[in-house]
Amino acid sequence: MKKHKRPRSSSVTWLAGAAVLFVGLALAPTGVGAYDLASIRDIMLFALFAVSLDLFWGRTGILSFGHATFFGIGAYGMAIATVKLGLPAGIGSIVGLGLGTALAALLAFGVGYFLIRGGVRGAYFTITTLALSLIAQQTAVGWSSVTGGDSGLIGVPALGYGELQLTDPIAQFYVVWGVLLTVSLGAWAVLRGRHGLVLKMIEDNEVKAETMGYSTSLYLIGLFTLSATVAALAGALYATMTGFVAPDMLGLILSTEVIMWVATGGRGLILGAIVGTIVVSELQQRISSIDTKLWPMFMGLFFIAMVFLFPDGLLSVVWRVGALLRRDKANGEVRR
Amino acid sequence: MTASPLLRTQSLSRRFGGLLAVDDVSIDLARGEIHCIVGPNGAGKSTLLNMVCGTIAPSSGRILFEQRDIVGLTKRRIARLGIARKFQAPSVFGSLTVRQNLEVAADGPAGAGKVADIDDILRRIELTTVADKPASLLAHGQKQWLEVGMALATAPRLLLLDEPTAGMTTDETAKTAALVRLLRGEVTVLAIEHDMGFVRALACETIVMHQGRVIASGSFESIAANDVVRDVYLGRGSNA
Numbered sequence: 160m161k162k163h164k165r166p167r168s169s170s171v172t173w174l175a176g177a178a179v180l181f182v183g184l185a186l187a188p189t190g191v192g193a194y195d196l197a198s199i200r201d202i203m204l205f206a207l208f209a210v211s212l213d214l215f216w217g218r219t220g221i222l223s224f225g226h227a228t229f230f231g232i233g234a235y236g237m238a239i240a241t242v243k244l245g246l247p248a249g250i251g252s253i254v255g256l257g258l259g260t261a262l263a264a265l266l267a268f269g270v271g272y273f274l275i276r277g278g279v280r281g282a283y284f285t286i287t288t289l290a291l292s293l294i295a296q297q298t299a300v301g302w303s304s305v306t307g308g309d310s311g312l313i314g315v316p317a318l319g320y321g322e323l324q325l326t327d328p329i330a331q332f333y334v335v336w337g338v339l340l341t342v343s344l345g346a347w348a349v350l351r352g353r354h355g356l357v358l359k360m361i362e363d364n365e366v367k368a369e370t371m372g373y374s375t376s377l378y379l380i381g382l383f384t385l386s387a388t389v390a391a392l393a394g395a396l397y398a399t400m401t402g403f404v405a406p407d408m409l410g411l412i413l414s415t416e417v418i419m420w421v422a423t424g425g426r427g428l429i430l431g432a433i434v435g436t437i438v439v440s441e442l443q444q445r446i447s448s449i450d451t452k453l454w455p456m457f458m459g460l461f462f463i464a465m466v467f468l469f470p471d472g473l474l475s476v477v478w479r480v481g482a483l484l485r486r487d488k489a490n491g492e493v494r495r
Numbered sequence: 496m497t498a499s500p501l502l503r504t505q506s507l508s509r510r511f512g513g514l515l516a517v518d519d520v521s522i523d524l525a526r527g528e529i530h531c532i533v534g535p536n537g538a539g540k541s542t543l544l545n546m547v548c549g550t551i552a553p554s555s556g557r558i559l560f561e562q563r564d565i566v567g568l569t570k571r572r573i574a575r576l577g578i579a580r581k582f583q584a585p586s587v588f589g590s591l592t593v594r595q596n597l598e599v600a601a602d603g604p605a606g607a608g609k610v611a612d613i614d615d616i617l618r619r620i621e622l623t624t625v626a627d628k629p630a631s632l633l634a635h636g637q638k639q640w641l642e643v644g645m646a647l648a649t650a651p652r653l654l655l656l657d658e659p660t661a662g663m664t665t666d667e668t669a670k671t672a673a674l675v676r677l678l679r680g681e682v683t684v685l686a687i688e689h690d691m692g693f694v695r696a697l698a699c700e701t702i703v704m705h706q707g708r709v710i711a712s713g714s715f716e717s718i719a720a721n722d723v724v725r726d727v728y729l730g731r732g733s734n735a
């Protein structure tokens with residue numbers, strides 16, 4: 160049996176998988192109707208959101224249970240700039256994009272600074288971020304003069320700059336496709352290098368990394384801020400394409416769902432976050448169309464099954480099968 | 496004029512509630528020498544080590560490294576000054592390969608690229624053949640050596656070893672002693688050890704602690720002949 164160099168072969172496998180996925184998505188506009196196209200576009204935005212969570216949770220093992228806060232802030236930033244402040248269409252959505260992502264980044268940096276530098280890790284971090292999601296949702300409901308309260312804000316215009324307005328559904332689809340591809344590839348490229356190594360060290364043993372002189376808190380705060388910024392970007396784009404924002408965009412349910420998407424695909428794999436989002440969203444649509452009451456029940460069972468059968472996510476099947484094949488091959492050679 | 500000690504503690508104490516874990520400890524570590532701290536469980540050895548590397552703050556007293564007080568500095572600052580620490584439980588990065596473990600130590604802020612020859616360290620800790628395996632697959636003793644190697648990869652001035660032979664077989668202990676002995680003159684070493692065989696093999700400066708205090712110090716031979724030390728180890732002293 161040939162000697163296997165694991166890192167190389169696995170990155171080739173993942174790149175090939177990603178290529179197939181993205182080419183498949185790119186072909187979608189040729190084969191599906193307007194409704195399905197919009198729904199695939201939304202799923203890609205949720206996939207971007209899932210990638211943002213995976214950037215932090217997947218790399219550090221620290222779970223943020225309030226990540227919808229940042230998605231929602233991105234969406235609300237966009238809606239407030241365009242609907243409430245009434246900025247002209249030519250620059251409104253650019254300002255909204257800046258406002259949403261900047262607010263999310265600022266909040267993540269502030270929260271990260273106090274929690275992470277204060278030594279809050281593990282379950283404590285998870286619980287605190289869960290509270291963050293609740294606070295954000297209550298604020299959106301209560302501060303109705305700015306946020307529109309329970310009913311949210313409607314009439315968010317399409318993304319645009321000057322004369323250019325992104326209203327064509329196919330153009331919207333490709334913009335989202337391009338953003339998802341760029342962020343995924345960028346994250347993959349950065350995390351393969353030295354930064355990824357430091358994050359692995361932090362996940363393995365943060366105290367040890369610190370005694371080797373690494374500024375682990377700084378790394379974690381930076382990554383958390385980056386992750387929140389990407390989540391806000393997804394939220395802001397989502398608002399421009401669906402045209403509205405509502406308090407459940409920064410609530411607990413969305414925070415939980417995004418965790419499930421990432422866990423389904425496989426934590427720590429960017430491709431896993433995307434595949435997980437697609438699989439779960441598809442299932443949700445199919446099952447809810449039979450009966451809306453079925454979905455929560457199915458979701459619970461599905462999640463339990465996942466934990467027992469594929470604790471490392473659906474994509475772990477790839478390397479499990481690979482390992483089986485290699486073993487069979489090795490056995491065959493021994494017999495001969 | 497004799498050279499100043501690399502590390503000096505002055506009346507160092509640490510209190511945990513009602514317990515005085517380290518009580519008025521003043522020690523000097525001579526440059527390039529190997530030093531062992533021995534003593535029964537609860538003698539305050541680990542607490543002393545933790546104060547030197549910044550994980551526990553002293554209740555009172557001073558720690559001078561190169562005549563500079565390092566009390567209150569962060570773990571990272573202390574690491575960057577050249578104090579490396581090997582933990583009692585093996586602390587290596589399991590998902591990184593053996594070589595990567597050494598590289599992140601050598602290239603990190605504490606190492607700052609002072610050590611370029613990773614292969615040399617691999618040879619010294621006898622892990623060359625498993626260099627590209629994930630560290631999580633190593634045997635217990637190999638993990639301990641890897642961690643010593645990671646400390647060496649940062650080219651430290653002072654190497655703190657917390658029970659380097661814990662859980663090792665007799666053979667592995669002998670190998671560890673040989674590895675540490677070779678460091679004499681290159682690095683100043685302060686090791687906590689239970690295993691008197693290991694300390695004997697090193698024939699080093701020995702500090703005996705009991706109930707937070709230093710009760711004896713000197714060469715290993717003088718310590719081995721010391722009646723008070725025998726009492727502590729045989730349990731005839733006061734019951735802690």
